[in-house]
Amino acid sequence: MSASASPSALIPLAPGVFYLAGAVNSFVVGDGRGGALLVDTGLDEAHARRLLRALDAAGLTPTGILNTHSHADHHGGNASILKKFPELKVFAPPLEDAVITHPILEPITLFGARPPRELQTRFLLAPPSPARLAPEPGLCRIGGATVELIEVAGHASMMYAVRVGDVLYAADALFGPEALEKHPLTFCADSRLQKEAAAHLGTLEGVRVTLPGHGEPTDDLAGLVAANLAVYERTTQAVLTAVQVGAATVDELLSRVCAALGVTMTTPGAVVLNRAVVSAHLTELLEAGRVEMTVQDNRLIFGA
Structure with missing residues (x-):
């Protein structure tokens, strides 16, 4: 149709x-x-x-x-x-x-x-x-x-x-x-x-x-x-893989995920929207016990 x-x-x-x-x-x-x-x-x-x-x-x-x-x-x-x-x-x-x-x-x-x-x-x-x-x-x-x-x-x-x-x-x-x-x-x-x-x-x-x-x-x-x-599910796996590369902040993980999925962000709006997506999948992974969240050097850090 x-x-x-x-x-x-x-x-x-x-x-x-x-x-x-x-x-x-x-x-x-x-x-x-x-x-x-x-x-x-x-x-x-x-x-x-x-x-x-x-x-x-x-x-x-x-x-x-x-x-x-x-x-x-x-x-x-x-x-x-x-x-x-x-x-x-x-x-x-x-x-x-x-x-x-x-x-x-x-x-x-x-x-x-x-x-x-x-x-x-x-x-x-x-x-x-x-x-x-x-x-x-x-x-x-x-x-x-x-x-x-x-x-x-x-x-x-x-x-x-x-x-x-x-x-x-x-x-x-x-x-x-x-x-x-x-x-x-x-x-x-x-x-x-x-x-x-x-x-x-x-x-x-x-x-x-x-x-x-x-x-x-x-x-x-x-x-x-x-x-x-x-x-x-591909997004969830991309976020998990980004964390497994090494502990990082949400913004650092966003950059890794975008690189993996071929996403290019050129506006502030795109950044905050996609940052929220990564954060949502991080919460899902946290609740599943697949990643952990800590505070290091005054930064919120996510690691495997």
Whole structure:
């Protein structure tokens, strides 16, 4: 299946279920009465405008917004949509709702302090929008649409995948092949949970088509899960190998891991994002007893 339609057109996945293709996909669920729940609104105003044009062309009016998690590329379009539809309610999982309401929390978390200007870009700092807690996982109604929320924490501190019948929007629990190749250090807040979430989605029965947050829809859920798990485990092994070379700080390990995986970082944003990935896998390895953490010469050191 491919996104061969107009770049500003909704692509049907099932009756009343659509997506808008983009660097980040937006998932759209109709309520059967001309309304639609918008799941993830993209990085910025440009994506939001495309989404609104596509809805208008399909004869749909937004009735609510669900952000699967709080990364800027998934809720950056909220503010623009709310300008036109101020009555819409924004829903998000626990913790994620706080970041969407106060987006400065994302770069603060990555940097560890008030972030410098270079880390306050649209990729790390979306416009704020007032988010509230989404319903707990399970079958529910949001914005008049009936959806099933599935907890898939790991890529973010909390995240929901969304299922409608035999269609699964995996959000960033699963990435398409091109995204996996482009970003060998797939972002995560908790690498162990990231693997568990992907594996859990692979156990779902009756899924006909899966849409990742980044990439094209596929009818091969098992293959997509396997590809993601392989990349996640490759990162864990790369971090472990970097530690085994010799005890080092996180930044020194990051340099080793990037060299091993062919990653070149050229911006501060890339460094803090990839540094967080290495830190997540270090925590997983620490908890498994495969590495140890010490303080030496006023430095936090990880060794085998």
